[in-house]
Amino acid sequence: MSLDPATTRRIAKLARIGLDDQEIEAVRTQLGGILGWIEILDEVNVEGVPPMVGTAVNTALAPRVDAVTDGNCQDKVLSNAPDREGPFFTVPKVVE
Template sequence: MSVDAATVRRIAHLARIAVSEAEIPHLAGELNAMLAFVEQLSEVDVEGVEPMTSVTPMEMKKRADVVTDGGIPDDIVGNAPATDDYFFLVPKVVE
């Protein structure tokens, strides 16, 4: 894939970056170099390589998947303008 001047202008517009006309050829070259590198990466054979989350082997921290009430219902509804039996009261919006 090759990036042309119109594509550079569109990317700059979407990114809300001011780009002068003199900068467009340079940016097109840089974007083309990045895309060429990504295409080069797709040629690497990764068959049998396990995905990893870090360069060092580690287990992800996990917590028990249990349902609790939080233990602090007064603190949870403390700043609510209106409550009833630890439930938030809100105005009706559907008629």
Template structure:
């Protein structure tokens, strides 16, 4: 399949792209190259190849962690670079309007 310049202009218009003639020619060549690669991929024999999801067989499931609310237990790490702190909290200036 090959795209002509009119089709490239229509696609660019639908994508809200403003192209001049040199850009249309460049985009036409790039899109035709992509379509050539797709045609090559469609010719690959995939009979007998099992589909994969995320690189693992479908039967493999990720373990779920317990859904528990915690404070993170990392107050010292979080506040290590704080410019001002009050106990285990960030110190902020008082704002009164």
């Protein structure tokens, strides 16, 4: 599909993309390529294919065991702290 420069400018404005006159031609070519791919998808026969809307909602999630798998490493985590007090990071006061 071929776009004219005025349509390309309008699309860029709607997308809030600032383009100067030198960039319009490059973007026009890229948008034309994208619209060409969409036209190819329009040729696919989808007669009798049910829509996939809502299939993820109707699928049950696989349950998992609620267990700690990567914990109990408090000393390793706190070893990265520049300053600590007991099991806590200490930071400078930022609010007066």
